[in-house]
Structure formats: C-alpha cells, structure tokens
Amino acid sequence: MIFRPFTTGLLALCSSTFTSASAIPHLDDQVVLNYADHATNPHSIDADSFTRPSWFTSTLMARRLLALSPSGVMSTTFPSHIPDSSRTPAEVAGLPIGLREYIADCDGVLPADLSHGDNGDPTILALRVATTFRNIGAGSNLSLEIDWWDHLSEAGAVYPGLPPSPAALPRFTLFGYLDTLPELSGAAAASLEKCFLQSHPDAKYWLPGAPAAPHASFWARLVVTQVYWIGGFGDVQQIGWMNVTEWKGVRRHGSVAGVGDGRGWEDVRLPGEKSAVGAL
Known part of the structure; x- marks a missing residue:
C-alpha cells in the first residue's frame, strides 16, 4: 500500500507574543537569511574567514546525518473527524502531532x-497501533525531522562569539509518502532485520512476525519528494x-x-565527528 501526501504546509517564523495566525507577519526569505548583516548583530562573521559549504556538500552532510540517525520526529495530522467511540479527544481533529x-x-x-537503489528513502518499523501510522492510514500527509542536536557536547562551539548552541547544528525535514513493503521472508527478511537491529537491538521483540510481539508491525519506507535543510546559522x-536529484x-x-562532483557521504563529517568513524 502507498500513502500519498496532500499538499504540505510551509514553515513560518513567529513571536511568542502573537495570539493568532493572522498576526504572523510575512518575512521575505532573503531578509531571514541575511540576518547576520544587520548592524546590530554583535556576532557578525568575517567573510574572509568562513566559506559557506556548497549545496552539494550540504546534501552529502544531510545524507550522512540520515545514515547516522536511529530516529526522527514524524509529523502527521489527526483526521478531520474523530469518531465518538475513539479515545482520542474530538478537540484534536485536524491538528498536527509530532x-x-x-x-x-x-x-x-x-x-x-x-530496493530504491540506496537513494535516501529511510526504512521505518511501523506499529499499526501507533498514532503516527493510524493518522497516515486515515489519509494524513507526513514529514520526518532529523537533527544532530544530541551531539552538542562533541561538536562544541561552532559559531564565533557564541557558546555551544544546538541552533548552530544541522537538521533537515523530509517530505514524502509512506510506502509499505511487502511481507519479506528468507534472506531478504534477515538482511533487513540485521541492518535495522544494528541501531535498534530492542526492536527484535516487535519485528514483523516476531513471536509473542506486543503489537502488530510492518516494514515501510518514506519515499522522499522534498528536503528542507538548515545547516546551522x-x-x-x-x-x-x-x-x-542530488539527494x-x-x-x-x-x-x-x-x-555532484562524485563524492559520497563518507567524504564529509558532521560537527564534532572524528576524521574517521566506526563501521556503520
């Protein structure tokens, strides 16, 4: 089964003092990206000392971040109508949840x-009872956010004039649709389970078909259609x-x-990584 998305929403910047959507101002993208050029910014950057990575290098970093990440926040929306028999409060109908x-x-x-050719479509172990996948089954669109914020202690300060800051570390959001994999057996199932359990050894207890599993599960993947990247400041x-296409x-x-230029994601490192890492 393939769940395809509805039109996805856009990110907005707003102040905590705003009380309604109508109060959110329109911000031009270039104004946001040029915030450091403002005369009042006390942490301005010397352009001769720092070179912004190319977009292809940033894509390599994003693919590396995906490869090193064991989890991410999936955002979906509740159905527009919640049945009276549901334990879900009717008030959350149509609202997002991550x-x-x-x-x-x-x-x-x-x-x-x-296989999709190892093209950056992440594999997901989905529980049928989970809110995320119940929402998707009811027609919700979805996105997946992945970040490097847990590595702040290794990364340290990466921006001049600021202490170690999670906001200076990379993160991205994948947009797409959920593609349910067919039932696997034999060598195919063993290979996928081995790969997945390297990051999640505990998941062996609720793998598809696992004896005495507490919940029914299935293999799926997020087929990526768009990627929004924030490399830092x-x-x-x-x-x-x-x-x-590059992703x-x-x-x-x-x-x-x-x-690109022929490089792969092993040719880059994320903030705080050593020059070489252990086998993945």
Whole structure:
C-alpha cells in the first residue's frame, strides 16, 4: 500500500507574543537569511574567514546525518473527524502531532526488485497501533525531522562569539509518502532485520512476525519528494530546499553519474565527528 501526501504546509517564523495566525507577519526569505548583516548583530562573521559549504556538500552532510540517525520526529495530522467511540479527544481533529519513531538507512540491503537503489528513502518499523501510522492510514500527509542536536557536547562551539548552541547544528525535514513493503521472508527478511537491529537491538521483540510481539508491525519506507535543510546559522551554512536529484543520487561511497562532483557521504563529517568513524 502507498500513502500519498496532500499538499504540505510551509514553515513560518513567529513571536511568542502573537495570539493568532493572522498576526504572523510575512518575512521575505532573503531578509531571514541575511540576518547576520544587520548592524546590530554583535556576532557578525568575517567573510574572509568562513566559506559557506556548497549545496552539494550540504546534501552529502544531510545524507550522512540520515545514515547516522536511529530516529526522527514524524509529523502527521489527526483526521478531520474523530469518531465518538475513539479515545482520542474530538478537540484534536485536524491538528498536527509530532512523535519520534525508529528509522534506519537500510534501503541498500533490500533485494534489487524492492530496493530504491540506496537513494535516501529511510526504512521505518511501523506499529499499526501507533498514532503516527493510524493518522497516515486515515489519509494524513507526513514529514520526518532529523537533527544532530544530541551531539552538542562533541561538536562544541561552532559559531564565533557564541557558546555551544544546538541552533548552530544541522537538521533537515523530509517530505514524502509512506510506502509499505511487502511481507519479506528468507534472506531478504534477515538482511533487513540485521541492518535495522544494528541501531535498534530492542526492536527484535516487535519485528514483523516476531513471536509473542506486543503489537502488530510492518516494514515501510518514506519515499522522499522534498528536503528542507538548515545547516546551522545562515551566514555560514546553507538553509533552504535541497536538489532532490542530488539527494537521491548520493551513495555512501561516491555518487551516481552526473550528480555532484562524485563524492559520497563518507567524504564529509558532521560537527564534532572524528576524521574517521566506526563501521556503520
């Protein structure tokens, strides 16, 4: 089964003093990205000392972040009508909810007839009882947010004039639709389970078909259609929509012909990483 999205919403910047959607002002993208050029900014950057990464390098960083991330926050919306028999309060009908879910970058281990070519479509272990997947089954669109904020202690201060700041670390949001994988068996199931359990050994208790599993589960993947990237502060990092062809063309070692400069996500490091990391 494939769940396709409705039109997705846009991010907005607002002050906590605003009390209604009508009070949110329109902010031009370029004004937001040029905030560091404002004369009152006490942490202005010397342009001769810092070079903003190219968009392709930023895409490599994003694909690396996906590969190293065991979870992400999936956002969905509740159905517009909540049945009276439901335990869900009627007042949340149509409202968004973000919940953290297990993910893994395991598409590359799937059989050739099922794989998307290791193109950055994350694998998800979905529980049928979970709110996220009940909402998707009811027609909700979805997005998946992944960040590097848990690595603040290793990254340290990455922006001149500021102490260590999560806001200076990379994060991105994937937009797309959920593609349910068919039931796997034999070597295909074993390969996917091995890949997924490397990040989530506890998940062996609720794998699809696991004996005495507390809940029914299934394998799925998020088929990526758009990627919104925030590399950090906009005067030293890229912020905006990524080239999806480049996202899908990056591999661990190198990239497909015609994409970028041939590098893969193993050729970059995220803030605080050593020059080499252990086997993934």
